[in-house]
Amino acid sequence: MVPLTWYLFLAAALFCIGVFGALSRRNAIAVLMGIELMLNAVNINLVAFWRYTDLGQMTGQLFAVFVITVAAAEACVGLALIITIYRQRHTVNVEELDTMKG
């Protein structure tokens, strides 16, 4: 039986790789990929805590299903935005998309 902390370490490492990808890449699609990695790390944590503490109920897995649903919606709207931006500005470099001066 694998200890719970191993899963937590794995999820922490995956989350930090996702943070690095989301904050350091120049291409907007690569930023989305980093966000997907972060969401997956959260899912690993939810399922690991379900497996090790909450076997009587299904709450952990239910939450993970909802996270997957929201991630799918987010990816679909995000990629539609990226394609529209590419069509109008001919770039998906997030450094050049600073019209709003955020």
Add this chain to the structure above:
Amino acid sequence: MQQVAFAVLSLITLGAAIMVVTTPSLLRSALWLILAFFGIAGIFVLLNADFLAITQILVYIGAISTLMIFAVMLSSKVMDPHQPRFNEQWGLVGGFSALLFVALAAIVSRVVWPVAQGEVPVDTIQRLGADFVGPYVIPFEIASVLLVVAMIGAIIIARERE
């Protein structure tokens, strides 16, 4: 046996994730992302969450990765591998991520987690379904409305304008 499987799966997942964020070519990045998703599906199997493992493969690999590859190909003119792949602050961000991992690892190893041993019930999928139409029926319906809204929104946003 389980430890060996966990070590192999986590090595695959973490290695593929590192390749996702460092590969210059975005298309290869998307392919590495598929491998990372497969590794996570294996982790779910190891955690006795078989429904989530199948969902992971169907939704993440079947749908989201395909969308990513489509988006990469539709914006392929900017896929110049000679351009720098990172922005100027990547050193700072790398330091921040490493620091975040150290902090999370310290927390994970310090806290005593209340682990309860027990047998996994054999009917997890049936109980999941019963929960979805029982106590969690309102979040379930809202999730389906969210999916419809996201789909219509994506169609309207990406529509060709004259």
